[in-house]
Amino acid sequence: MTSPSYEPFLPGADLPRFARELTEFVDLNEGDVAAIRRTAPLVLAQETAFTAALYEHFLKFPLAARFFLGEDGTPDMARLERRRHSLGRWLRETAEAALTHDFGYYLLSVGLAHSHRAHGPGGIVPAHLMVGAMSLAQTALAQLFTSKLDDAREALAASMAWNKLLLVHLNVLLLGYLGPPRERRPA
């Protein structure tokens, strides 16, 4: 049996297609989108606590804290405040679960801000911390749904749906690190 043909493309040149293909691949379906939108108010009610906890967590680890230190080696509060704000924006837009053209390019630019712009004594944020941060976000959301939703099945459905969406985001955030997917063809 021959597989259907597939024409590779540069993700940055057609981000909506990249996001759409990934969305289909991870089976982020209409039911998931509905679950994300249903639970969005729950998540957004925790936005401030959620983003503050994430940055507090970063500061506990020298590996991650170095991106938020000022010249005197202490946490740069202004930078942290900006970060909380921009993370909040990402969370609010994520809660809409709308992988629009503009949002895709916004995500790409956020990824490039990490992969290509040096920050504090840390320099460029390494890719494994981006993956780690997404794991922290997934865990925090799963804990939130388990604690706030009485119906365990609804909590599980919400976690699964958000997980799918967050990893689609992560793939876009990592494009600046990975470059275009390399096609390996037999010689």
Ligand code: HEM
């Ligand atoms: C879930 C993964 C992450 C998301 C969604 C995220 C989100 C964002 C956003 C929206 C911005 C603003 C980008 C801009 O100004 O264009 C930003 C900037 C930044 N992020 Fe992240 N981030 C993530 C992970 C991390 C990690 C793991 C670190 C380092 C430990 C980090 C450190 C920074 C720094 C240092 C800046 C720029 C700070 C400044 O304003 O000078 N981020 N992030």
